[in-house]
Amino acid sequence: MAGRSLILAIDQSTQGTKALLFDAEGNFVEKASRPHEQHVNEAGWVEHDAEEIMTNVLACSRDVCKKAGVEAGEVRAVGISNQRETCLAWDRERREPLARAIVWQCGRAKGICDEMSAREGVADRVAELSGMALSPYFSAAKLAWLLRNVDAVSAAAEGGTLALGTIDSWLVFKLSEEHAFATEPSNACRTQLLDIRTGAWSPELCDAFVVPMEALAEVKPSDSVFGHTTMGGLFAEPVPICGVLGDSQAALAAQNCLNPGDTKATYGTGSSVMMQTGSELKQSQSGLVSSIAWDFGGERSYVLEGNLNYTGATITWLKDQMGLIESPAEVEGIIAGANPADRAYFVPAFTGLGAPWWDTEATGLLTGVTRTTGRAEMVKACAESIPYQIADVLDALRADTGLEVGELRADGGVTANGYLMQFQADMAAADVVVSSLNELSAAGAGFVAGRSAGLFDHNVIYEKVERRAFKPQMSKADVAAKRDGWHLALKQATTR
Numbered sequence: 001m002a003g004r005s006l007i008l009a010i011d012q013s014t015q016g017t018k019a020l021l022f023d024a025e026g027n028f029v030e031k032a033s034r035p036h037e038q039h040v041n042e043a044g045w046v047e048h049d050a051e052e053i054m055t056n057v058l059a060c061s062r063d064v065c066k067k068a069g070v071e072a073g074e075v076r077a078v079g080i081s082n083q084r085e086t087c088l089a090w091d092r093e094r095r096e097p098l099a100r101a102i103v104w105q106c107g108r109a110k111g112i113c114d115e116m117s118a119r120e121g122v123a124d125r126v127a128e129l130s131g132m133a134l135s136p137y138f139s140a141a142k143l144a145w146l147l148r149n150v151d152a153v154s155a156a157a158e159g160g161t162l163a164l165g166t167i168d169s170w171l172v173f174k175l176s177e178e179h180a181f182a183t184e185p186s187n188a189c190r191t192q193l194l195d196i197r198t199g200a201w202s203p204e205l206c207d208a209f210v211v212p213m214e215a216l217a218e219v220k221p222s223d224s225v226f227g228h229t230t231m232g233g234l235f236a237e238p239v240p241i242c243g244v245l246g247d248s249q250a251a252l253a254a255q256n257c258l259n260p261g262d263t264k265a266t267y268g269t270g271s272s273v274m275m276q277t278g279s280e281l282k283q284s285q286s287g288l289v290s291s292i293a294w295d296f297g298g299e300r301s302y303v304l305e306g307n308l309n310y311t312g313a314t315i316t317w318l319k320d321q322m323g324l325i326e327s328p329a330e331v332e333g334i335i336a337g338a339n340p341a342d343r344a345y346f347v348p349a350f351t352g353l354g355a356p357w358w359d360t361e362a363t364g365l366l367t368g369v370t371r372t373t374g375r376a377e378m379v380k381a382c383a384e385s386i387p388y389q390i391a392d393v394l395d396a397l398r399a400d401t402g403l404e405v406g407e408l409r410a411d412g413g414v415t416a417n418g419y420l421m422q423f424q425a426d427m428a429a430a431d432v433v434v435s436s437l438n439e440l441s442a443a444g445a446g447f448v449a450g451r452s453a454g455l456f457d458h459n460v461i462y463e464k465v466e467r468r469a470f471k472p473q474m475s476k477a478d479v480a481a482k483r484d485g486w487h488l489a490l491k492q493a494t495t496r
Contacts, residue, residue, distance in 0.1 A: 004074045005455055008064070008231075008239075009446035010057055011439060012082040012167055013247060014103065014269040017053065019060035020442040021068050021075075022450065026460030028437060032063035039100060044351060045108050047100035050088050053167070054174050058232040065234060072236045078175075078229060079243035079449030081250035081441040082167040084190040087139040089146050089153045090170065092163045092181065098152040101167070102142040105270070105309055107351050109141035110360055112148075112209075116141075122208060129205055131189065131196040131283070131290030133358060137307070139166060139191035140209040147211065162215040166191065168244050169217040176227025177238050183217040184224070185292040185300065186249040194219070196281065196290060199300055222249075222294040223452040243448030248272035249293050250444030252303065255409040255435070256462040263397065263405050265390050266441070267412030270354070271311040273393040275401065277302045286396035287356030294448075304400055306355035306393030310348040311386045312414050317350070318382055324375055331383050332417045338376035343368040345489035346381040348389075356396040357494060365493040368485065386414060387424035388486040394428050407431045411440035418470075426474035427483060436466040 005024040010017065016035035023029055034056040039047040065075070085104035090097045102108070113136050117123045123134040132138060143164050146153045156162035163173065169183040188194045188201075193211060195202040199219065206213045220226065222245055228238035245253065248266055252274050255264040260278040265271055274293075281290055281302045293301040310317075315331060318324045325331060345368050347353075352360035366381065394405050408430045415421055415434045425432040437443060443461050450456040 003071065006070065006075045007077050007079060007446045007450045007453070007455065008061060008075050009079045009442040009449065010061070010081070010171070011247065011442035011445065012053060012057060012080065012171060013441065014083045014086070017056040017060050018439055018442055019064040020439055020446065021064055021070070022443070022446045022461055024450070024455045026456070026464045028464070030064050030068035031439065032060045032067060034060050043108070046103040046106040048086065048103055050090070050097045050101045050170055054171065057171060057175070058234070061231045062234055075235060075239055076455060077243070077449040077453035078231070078239055078241045079445030080168055080171055080241065081245050081247045081445040082171065082187065084166060084187055084246040084248065085137060085139045087142050087164070087166050087191070088170060089143070089150070089156070090163045091156050091161050093161045095174070095179065098156060099146060099150045102146070104137060105351055106142065107136050107360060109136040109145040112136070112141045112144050116208065126192065126205065126208060129195050129202050130192045131281070132192055133289065135358065136360065137354065140193050140205065140211060143191070143211050144209045157212055157215060162212070163217070164211065164215045165217050168246070172226045172241060172244065175229040175231065176241060177229065178227045180227035181217045182220050182226050184220055184222040184244050185295045186222060186246040187244070188219050189292040190246060196292060199292065199295065221296065221298055223296050223448050225452070240453060242452035243445055245294060245445055245448060247441040248274055248305070249303070251411050251440040252276065252293060252444065253447055254440040254444035254462060255411065256459050257409065261401070261403040263394070263407070264409040264411065267311055267386065267410065267414035269313045271308040271386070271390060272305055273390055273397070274303045274305045275397045275403070275405070277304055277401070282401060284396070284400045286399045287358055288393070288396050288400060289355065304397055306396060308389045308393070309352070309354045310350050311389065312412065314348045314382050314385060315414070318379060324379055328413065331379060332419045334376050335380045335383060335419050338380040339372045342372045342377040342380070343370060343485065344373045344377050344381040345486055346385045347489050347493040348382070348385050349493050353494065355393055357490070359494045359496055361495040362493050365489060367489050367492055383417070383420055384423060387420055387427045388483070390424060391427040391483065394430065405430050407433055410434045411438060413438060421470045422473070425470040425472045426479055429472055429479070432470040434468045434470070436468070
């Protein structure tokens with residue numbers, strides 16, 4: 001008889017894959033991670049190799065179980081969180097991808113969205129049904145692009161063997177002994193093909209994007225048993241995959257944001273700023289999107305969300321493209337040496353701007369450069385673009401809901417930077433509460449899987465995590481001056 005009851009939580013993110021183990025008391029046990037290659041061509045198209053991702057999921061699972069000394073029968077459930085709008089096509093019979101996955105950052109489907117916008121009433125109807133403004137950011141236009149431009153995809157559609165899906169459905173399909181073709185609402189709603197009110201695929205949206213509904217996965221509750229897996233022979237007996245959530249919604253669950261008005265920000269490659277609205281669907285008037293938080297036991301919860309394309313990725317750009325830093329860990333120290341009077345601002349519109357601006361034509365901009373601007377000041381301007389963007393989304397959330405955001409629960413790699421978290425608290429006029437566990441997307445998947453498997457009756461993982469609070473300190477006048485400068489920089493970068 002196995003000694004421990006463990007949950008294996010997989011977080012398949014934009015930059016790589018993590019596998020974490022939690023025990024039945026909610027304690028973090030061990031983790032392992034592996035990066036995957038970012039395929040970016042001259043046009044700026046961003047792709048991932050879905051088979052490489054699958055290989056890394058299995059490898060990370062083996063790594064973490066070996067590190068934790070896991071014995072046969074101890075892993076009782078598997079949960080999955082994943083990058084959301086990234087999507088791919090594969091053949092259900094051959095069980096192989098038909099092209100590389102198109103990453104959420106990739107704007108190649110802009111032309112398809114432009115065509116649709118030119119047809120009277122289409123963009124409004126897409127927004128009404130899906131809860132999201134028509135945009136190449138979401139999966140539907142990317143899937144339409146694959147059907148138009150990849151012969152193998154259109155051939156599989158004609159032959160009836162085509163599978164179109166997000167990363168969660170690909171992993172469930174490949175990992176499960178049943179080769180289950182299934183997804184759940186937090187991922188499905190981000191395709192822009194789901195009717196956000198019914199939680200079912202919309203024939204009207206599928207027709208608008210010319211995406212065959214029969215190629216889409218079954219939509220099941222987020223805490224369903226999606227299938228059973230041995231993780232490629234790692235386990236002697238199959239265990240249930242019984243919790244799946246998109247990464248941002250998984251972090252929301254991990255942060256225990258269960259009540260209307262509870263708000264969190266995930267600082268990853270990009271960022272998701274998300275407010276729980278409960279059973280009530282709220283439509284944004286301020287450039288945000290409505291999404292489904294999850295479906296637990298047939299009960300649906302909604303969120304309002306602002307998505308930012310480049311937050312943590314801006315730090316990566318400083319390192320890899322600009323050579324201004326060698327490691328993200330250096331940023332806080334470099335900022336400490338910057339001239340506080342320098343007026344440089346950086347707008348990270350590498351592939352346009354997301355919420356709440358939604359300008360696909362905007363380009364990146366460094367402005368306010370003077371003789372005082374050097375390496376430290378440039379690093380500072382780039383880093384500060386992260387809390388500036390999030391503060392703008394929080395303002396939009398307040399405007400849409402009338403709710404006061406007094407606390408922002410924060411997670412992700414950037415939260416290790418104390419300067420930026422204090423700056424975030426000042427710009428957002430809210431307490432910023434940082435979790436000691438960075439991998440909250442995995443923790444959310446672990447919580448859902450543990451509850452579904454009967455190991456938890458509430459969020460014991462949240463209870464075991466330590467938190468640090470940053471409170472606003474800067475004067476209102478200084479905050480206003482800094483944000484005015486940021487908004488001026490935005491106007492220079494945008495095309496509207």
